[in-house]
Amino acid sequence: MHTRESENPSSSASPPGLDLDRLADWLTRERPGLLAGPLSAGLIEGGKSNLTYDLSDGAQRWIVRRAPLGHVLATAHDMSREYKVADALRGTDVPVPAMIAYCDDAAVLGTDFYVMERIEGVPYRYADQLRALGEARTRAISTELVKTLARLHQVEPESVGLGDFGRPEGFLARQVNRWKKQLDSSRTRDLPLAHELHEALVSSVPVRSPSGIVHGDFRLDNVLVDADDRPAAVIDWEMATLGDPRLDLALMLVYQRRARILAERDSTDPATHDATVAPGYLSEREILELYAAESGGDLQGIGFHLGLACFKLAGISEGIRYRHQRGQTVGAGFEESGSTVPLLLELGLASLKEYS
Template sequence: MDSASPTGLDLEKLTRWLAAERPGMVAGELSATLIQGGKSNLTYELTDGTQQWIVRRPPLGTIMATAHDMRREYTMADALGGTDVPVAKMFAYCGDKDVIGAEFYIMERIDGVPYRYADELRLLGEERTRAISTELVRTLAKLHAVDPATVGLSDFGRPEGFLARQVKRWKTQLDASFTRELPGAEELYEKLVAAVPSVSASGIVHGDFRLDNVLMGSDDMPAAVIDWEMATLGDPLLDLALMLTYQRRAKIVADRDTTDPATYDVTLAPGYLSQEEIMDLYEQESGRSLDGFGFHLGLACFKLAGISEGVRYRHINRQTVGEGFEDSGNTVPLLLELGLESMKEYK
């Protein structure tokens, strides 16, 4: 492999593939930098010295391959290109794993900021922070208003039985990531199984909607929603529940003075909408009822616990790229506890 190639991206093979599949796209020698890796899909900034793109591929090791489906991510973002949901332009998808060792895709590089930390928003002030968090919720409502059939996504997923499959999926993830006993995991799973709604809403689900998965432009408006790796068709309320679970986890981490590299405190910035404000705004913007939302919050906690435990497992098995994974999974017990509380709090 070319010595200039970052881990997981063979630039020599990529150059040959692009020359054959997208002739004329690249004008010079390619170079790339890993800008995100290990916890989820690997993201690289790619350039030929004149143009810039983003390359996405799965992590080097994975527990559940369907959670890192590049075609899924590419297809969803490409389909939404003609809607009022802001997304990056998709340029190329490759399903041939012989090219760089995994499937991958190339997309437009968007100028925008993925805010992760409260200090970043404190610099902007409370008014702008409130505006940013408000637009985040409005963007989620816009996504959930898209009719999958009108953008060619009617066969993208199976909305029927979505919530029951999600409960089973994240139980499977936890079991596959087993390295320790997790009190509360079995209890939360059993309560979720018993409480799966017989009827639920249907629409596009991003799968990991939060502020740092939305690049904010210089005008404090969303420039692009990114990271569609878990997108599907199902109950959109799980997106809202997961976004709020990230927010609730950040507060618990701060209150209990614990650490977890996957926990960002951006939602604790002064001016950021509260959980109740977010729920009220989402109801207004989407027209959807949040009755029975406790189940969705419990499932979101269970899902995030499964994701976090998977990262911990990959770190233990030396399948992560980069530093800072020593405390991965620290908040999993807290998430399981929060899930049980959420199901009691919001019936």
């Protein structure tokens, strides 16, 4: 797996959050014969939520995922959820890594975690990465990204054993409440627009909405792209559930909107270099039209979902800022965490009026 600034395993020293001796003992018990030698691991940089490591026994390599250190929202970093949905989707039209083993014994690493197959592919994060490929390949990559999302949303949960994976009824209202709770519990400063956006969302929750499998954080750098510019695996299923699939689409568009605004402002925030600003990447209108054509979904009232996606991303970003200020993050790149929360709240209020 080409990782977001990954460090290849090179020594037996345990990286932060991953005790290799305990992990080796557990894997030996759970998967006898799996390990061919001592373990080494490196933290994969780039992600800002769950911790991801590149693991090796000298002959094979895997990926380990565990919850972040410190303060987290109870349901936001559920490893069993991530493991279950990816395992269930194996064999569908949605590409996912094979799941190797899951552990819910906190005595091993201090939290639950899982080990999965390591897939070769690139999680494109920066515009410069795509510029190097040219506009035609960039367009092809973004087109396949949207088609993959549509395929995910067409999977019938019951057909893959996920009929009880979530509660579709009342999903959008619960999401509004959930991210309000996240902002309240992670607050590091005064955010007056947070209350205003919350109230606006509460008063405009759709009475009815479709249901399906929701990834929860679908974007280009959560998809590994192979050498043929096709998705090799969709990763980072930590917020997956059953609910209104249009929230996935909206969040993907909000990431793009934020990146374009920051690029126009020549911001130093890392999000300025998001891949969605690269020449050739599908526009918002093209994404909406392609998704509608591929999924057959109704996008009426998508403005609400855009507003909710802004609120959700603000909650995620503020939570990361909170942990970083308390020294509970691992790796580099957290200095600007939460810097775009005020922008996201403004975007959320404006988005509620769109596509009505």
